[in-house]
Amino acid sequence: MPMPNQSPSYDIIIIGGSMVGSALACALGGSRLRVAVLEASEPAAVVGRGDYDLRVSAITRASQRIFEAVGAWDAMTALRASPFRHMHVWDAGGSGVIHFDSAEVGEPTLGHIIENRVVQESLLARARTFDNVTVLRPSAMDVFTVHSEGVTVRLQDGTELGARLLVGADGARSSVRAQAGIEVRGWAYDQTAVVATVRTERSHQETAWQRFLPTGPLAFLPLGDGSCSIVWSTAPEQAEMLLGLGEDEFLRRLGEAFDFTLGEVTATGPRAAFPLRLRHASHYVQPRLALIGDAAHTIHPLAGQGVNLGLLDAATLAEVLLDAVARGRDVGDVAVLRRYERWRKGDNLAMMTAMDGFKRLFGTGVTPVRLLRNAGLRLVNGAGPLKRVFIRQAMGLGGDLPRLARVDAAWKDAVR
Numbered sequence: 001m002p003m004p005n006q007s008p009s010y011d012i013i014i015i016g017g018s019m020v021g022s023a024l025a026c027a028l029g030g031s032r033l034r035v036a037v038l039e040a041s042e043p044a045a046v047v048g049r050g051d052y053d054l055r056v057s058a059i060t061r062a063s064q065r066i067f068e069a070v071g072a073w074d075a076m077t078a079l080r081a082s083p084f085r086h087m088h089v090w091d092a093g094g095s096g097v098i099h100f101d102s103a104e105v106g107e108p109t110l111g112h113i114i115e116n117r118v119v120q121e122s123l124l125a126r127a128r129t130f131d132n133v134t135v136l137r138p139s140a141m142d143v144f145t146v147h148s149e150g151v152t153v154r155l156q157d158g159t160e161l162g163a164r165l166l167v168g169a170d171g172a173r174s175s176v177r178a179q180a181g182i183e184v185r186g187w188a189y190d191q192t193a194v195v196a197t198v199r200t201e202r203s204h205q206e207t208a209w210q211r212f213l214p215t216g217p218l219a220f221l222p223l224g225d226g227s228c229s230i231v232w233s234t235a236p237e238q239a240e241m242l243l244g245l246g247e248d249e250f251l252r253r254l255g256e257a258f259d260f261t262l263g264e265v266t267a268t269g270p271r272a273a274f275p276l277r278l279r280h281a282s283h284y285v286q287p288r289l290a291l292i293g294d295a296a297h298t299i300h301p302l303a304g305q306g307v308n309l310g311l312l313d314a315a316t317l318a319e320v321l322l323d324a325v326a327r328g329r330d331v332g333d334v335a336v337l338r339r340y341e342r343w344r345k346g347d348n349l350a351m352m353t354a355m356d357g358f359k360r361l362f363g364t365g366v367t368p369v370r371l372l373r374n375a376g377l378r379l380v381n382g383a384g385p386l387k388r389v390f391i392r393q394a395m396g397l398g399g400d401l402p403r404l405a406r407v408d409a410a411w412k413d414a415v416r
């Protein structure tokens, strides 16, 4: 059915205003494009005060650059963002250790641990400052239909909106992806991540710690008030057991699993669990439609890369769309969108494959494999140039970065 004979209300409608969707809205802020971002949830009541939220992310330097370039970084650090300067990774089944120090690559930090809601609320607040961006919240998409000239989106309250391009930033269970009939490949990792905010006897030393146990990795991520956010990936039945334990017993088991590296674990906040799955959409784009962030891919949290990959998707898609506008092209044209897909799909797949390999490599107790992986860790730790490559990868600075993630953000003005 052709689009009704009227110009669409927007050029781009983004479904999902969490970290990735709101980053895209900001990256398109100040351009000629009329953008709407729809977020189903209510705003968080308290942000950046009181107890740390359970959901935090390790934000790479590349993502920091994106936040700086779109003008949202200062708001995040004003709320709260915890820098980490070291990363210490070791194998419970051997002597292999790897230690990264930001000074080795001449950078002040390796990244920051930030609550997801601090990232989201800072980005949405920034998005609202642009005349060409409308934030609709709470507002949820019900269904959409694609026409030759555009897309019509029906909201759950019955309102209809039109656009030239629909972007699905609606997370791992994306209804945009499902309604578009885009297949997802992947599998359950057979692990569940238990998360909590804990206190330890000794200081975390601004270090992101990760111990690989045969059942899965256990991370202690440093927070600004001296506490740590833990991500304990383990077998689903063990995760269930850990959630059900009394506080003292949970603290004892956690301390033991972490080999008392920071002394005793002395206190914990509430615990929650997230089943882990690898998912990869078979396509990121269709005529008048693109997927970004978890809607396109989900990955094991062991290297803290999930949202960082999503932010690179957002920055790349913004670059491709702004380039298209500068050339007078239709932003919903699949030929335009394919440039975004080609650019990001390979990089995302490479990271997903590497993380999957790590998970399997550290999940085996077979002696030759265990010896080899320990030798590998020692080798990387001892080899300066190779180690610097790894550090830069962990900081998100490897690969073909979009302009927003490079130092120079002046390009935005150049294309407008």
Ligand SMILES: Cc1cc2nc3c(=O)[nH]c(=O)nc-3n(C[C@H](O)[C@H](O)[C@H](O)COP(=O)(O)OP(=O)(O)OC[C@H]3O[C@@H](n4cnc5c(N)ncnc54)[C@H](O)[C@@H]3O)c2cc1C
Pocket: 015, 016, 017, 018, 019, 020, 021, 038, 039, 040, 041, 056, 057, 058, 059, 116, 139, 140, 141, 142, 169, 170, 171, 172, 175, 193, 195, 231, 274, 292, 293, 294, 295, 301, 303, 304, 305, 306, 307, 308, 309, 310
């Ligand atoms: C335990 C754990 C630890 C992790 N740690 C890290 C880490 O350290 N570093 C890292 O990079 N990544 C990490 N991740 C991954 C990271 O959390 C995700 O990649 C990230 O949250 C995805 O963001 P997103 O914006 O793509 O999707 P989501 O955060 O899932 O957001 C989707 C949004 O869409 C909205 N929405 C959905 N449907 C609709 C609709 N119909 N209409 C309107 N709105 C809609 C939702 O309300 C939601 O706000 C971790 C994940 C887990 C499980």
